[in-house]
Amino acid sequence: MQTLLLDLDGVLYQDDHVIDGAVETLRWCKRRNIPHLFVTNTSSRPRRALVERLSSMGLSVSDQQIFAPPVAARDYLVANDATPLALFVRKATREDFEGLELLDDAAEQGAGSVVIGDIGEAWDFAALNRAFRLLMAEPRPLLIALGMSRYAQGSDGLVLDVAPFIKALEHASGCEAVVMGKPATEFFDAAVRKLGASPAQTVMIGDDIVGDVGGAQATGLTGILVRTGKFRPRDLEGDIRPDAVLDSVADLPQWWENRDS
Amino acid sequence: MQTLLLDLDGVLYQDDHVIDGAVETLRWCKRRNIPHLFVTNTSSRPRRALVERLSSMGLSVSDQQIFAPPVAARDYLVANDATPLALFVRKATREDFEGLELLDDAAEQGAGSVVIGDIGEAWDFAALNRAFRLLMAEPRPLLIALGMSRYAQGSDGLVLDVAPFIKALEHASGCEAVVMGKPATEFFDAAVRKLGASPAQTVMIGDDIVGDVGGAQATGLTGILVRTGKFRPRDLEGDIRPDAVLDSVADLPQWWENRDS
Numbered sequence: 372m373q374t375l376l377l378d379l380d381g382v383l384y385q386d387d388h389v390i391d392g393a394v395e396t397l398r399w400c401k402r403r404n405i406p407h408l409f410v411t412n413t414s415s416r417p418r419r420a421l422v423e424r425l426s427s428m429g430l431s432v433s434d435q436q437i438f439a440p441p442v443a444a445r446d447y448l449v450a451n452d453a454t455p456l457a458l459f460v461r462k463a464t465r466e467d468f469e470g471l472e473l474l475d476d477a478a479e480q481g482a483g484s485v486v487i488g489d490i491g492e493a494w495d496f497a498a499l500n501r502a503f504r505l506l507m508a509e510p511r512p513l514l515i516a517l518g519m520s521r522y523a524q525g526s527d528g529l530v531l532d533v534a535p536f537i538k539a540l541e542h543a544s545g546c547e548a549v550v551m552g553k554p555a556t557e558f559f560d561a562a563v564r565k566l567g568a569s570p571a572q573t574v575m576i577g578d579d580i581v582g583d584v585g586g587a588q589a590t591g592l593t594g595i596l597v598r599t600g601k602f603r604p605r606d607l608e609g610d611i612r613p614d615a616v617l618d619s620v621a622d623l624p625q626w627w628e629n630r631d632s
Numbered sequence: 633m634q635t636l637l638l639d640l641d642g643v644l645y646q647d648d649h650v651i652d653g654a655v656e657t658l659r660w661c662k663r664r665n666i667p668h669l670f671v672t673n674t675s676s677r678p679r680r681a682l683v684e685r686l687s688s689m690g691l692s693v694s695d696q697q698i699f700a701p702p703v704a705a706r707d708y709l710v711a712n713d714a715t716p717l718a719l720f721v722r723k724a725t726r727e728d729f730e731g732l733e734l735l736d737d738a739a740e741q742g743a744g745s746v747v748i749g750d751i752g753e754a755w756d757f758a759a760l761n762r763a764f765r766l767l768m769a770e771p772r773p774l775l776i777a778l779g780m781s782r783y784a785q786g787s788d789g790l791v792l793d794v795a796p797f798i799k800a801l802e803h804a805s806g807c808e809a810v811v812m813g814k815p816a817t818e819f820f821d822a823a824v825r826k827l828g829a830s831p832a833q834t835v836m837i838g839d840d841i842v843g844d845v846g847g848a849q850a851t852g853l854t855g856i857l858v859r860t861g862k863f864r865p866r867d868l869e870g871d872i873r874p875d876a877v878l879d880s881v882a883d884l885p886q887w888w889e890n891r892d893s
Contacts, residue, residue: 479789495756500792503783507790507864521804522764528740529768531761535800542799543782543792545870603768609806 378577381600392621412518414488440517440552441467453484460488480508518552554586639838642861653882673779675749701778701813702728714745721749741769767805779813815847
């Protein structure tokens, strides 16, 4: 048996359009009964909104098939009693944390955890400095990274994602973040377990050489890079060697069937 | 012969007031003919403004006694032909780079170097993302850090300095910054050479356990930490062990004379 993990943004869609062949690849996946999950670092939308967005693009996916940082973080925060939360997430994503105690928006101390998601243009000095001051207060809160993606392909160019802000906060405060998302091995392991598979049986396909391919390979999965989304030719010049490089997710069925033969 | 390097912010002054005993310590320094330099990571003001500020607080210092990142960076950029410059420095600090070719303020490619100083509240997502895009353009520019201080003590609490933003950009772009300032060994070495001394003959006194004490010790200097400025008791719990910890720079003469005896 072989199982599959698929990244979303840059692999199945980009901005508001489906990538050519993505719908057909998902159909092939269902037809062949390949167990699969969508493993995304998206923290800019709640899971419910991701499902709706995929649906509007003709990609039919259920809540339970989406494995994303806010959902993993919620479980972790409850298990570690790490409230009240200082949430640095977009307003919409707050629903994934509903029911947990939140810190006052202006407070600079007293957090049980500082949770950092992709808030994009909402980052400014005041927000980053507030997160820093919260981390410097005693007792020290947990620093939680909702994914460690470095950047994404935006409509007008590359845009910074969560990881650079985590690196800034880690360096300034001396804290080490707990990473809920790619490329953390724990996150890939949890996704593989959810499929009832083993890493060696599982293929990950994504457009991020570090987050998708590097993280998957470090966990023992096969890592495939696509030349869509944030892909840059320079990605192939580093230390991480993808097990395959495909022009897009449209080429996955052919690669898969050839590999089997 | 023994020589001395002194940090400015948090050691001689804080916000707009002189730290008690600082004037007397500088007088002692002159009376004893101890060769000394002021080694600062300040990039928020040009050297000329630093001299004026010190003078207004009763601290008489000449231009040539101040060793700061913009001055060191200028020499390096000229030697490495790394123009046009994308300058992320405060308006006032631009005068330290006068005469060098600057990149257009809106350009997202074409930089010979991306120079990052302390711009404080001027950091927002757009500015950081622009620096990132410049670094991702081909051919890749140099990334220049005007010091690698993690944070400073501001009037209402701790404030992020240059280093966290450099860490963010390094991680996002895969570039490695050339550090012009503390704690870079090259920077301490250059300061010691300017005094015609050797590292083993030189004492560094500062309020930053990493930037001042760690950097100095790594270069072979004696590193003294003061309990003023950004000092926190937690600073003494890490891997860096200061050669001495003083309540403030006021205690330096006594420590120095006792050491000699």
